[in-house]
Amino acid sequence: MASNWAAFAAAEPDLAKTVEQRFGAFRHHVLATLRKDGSPRTTGLEVRFLNGELWLGMMQGSLKALDLRRDPRFALQANPGPDTGTGDGDVRIGGRAIEVTDPEVKGAYVKEVEPPQQFHLFRTELTEVVRTYVEDDTYLVAEVWKPGEPVRTLKRT
Template identity: 30%
Template sequence: MTTWSQFTQEAPSIAALFLRRHQATGNLCMLGTVRADGSPRISPIEPMIFDGMLVLAGMPDTRKFDDLARDPRFCLHTATVDTKVTDGDAKLFGTVTDITDESVHRRFAQKLFDDSGFDIREEKFDHFFVADLTGASTVEVADDHLDITVWKPGAGERVIRKD
């Protein structure tokens, strides 16, 4: 399992661009999952970094979490409306594990309350998905070309230049 902490060590430039874009949109990303019929689903999500993990949690009883419970594969894409991608763009790929440890849930709910005032401290989590990253990429626009940075676990970052 490649946790967020391990990912940031192996792919620091991709992690930095992801965080920059994630914060620029108020933490909004787009989550790609697989529907029961095999077709793709795109859903908004506000992932959080917590205890060295990338957490994909949110409103209970949503189809995206049904998808992940059935098929743990996902793609997480930083949200953008900039067709020229001047601030860059990042995608993370992987699978999720549903963490059932209620002490983790309580710590997460407390951190969320401390950071935002949003209070789910007394709520029971249907799912608490944590990402196991299997790949990532970014696109950055340079003066006269694109730099595409890709990462796979254990392989480090590799930049591909597109003229």
């Protein structure tokens, strides 16, 4: 089961807001895809939250785009910034990236963002959202959301 950003945000608005803030704090993030041989590839990426979707845009013919065309599974890590142990913590999103080729949808995206003239655009279907942070300088806390389930909170010392 997968979910788009709007469905996740409706189900878990507080966590969604925190995740958007973490991604909004920096321009570049880390995308993990699978190469043809199945090994992981990590690359930098800009993301956008627009019209209830989490969008992944990338240069035409980029290796990460070709990876996603072949195998749509991805993991997306928000840029941790200079100090990952405090503040809103660390966030990551797992899911599937679905390429968008509809000219109207791409045109609407272009009105909001200034991508290269030719680019790949993927909308995402989420399979997991995770926030990890330190609480009271004592506990490592992980909030884990999966479609159709409430957020699970795990704590350990």
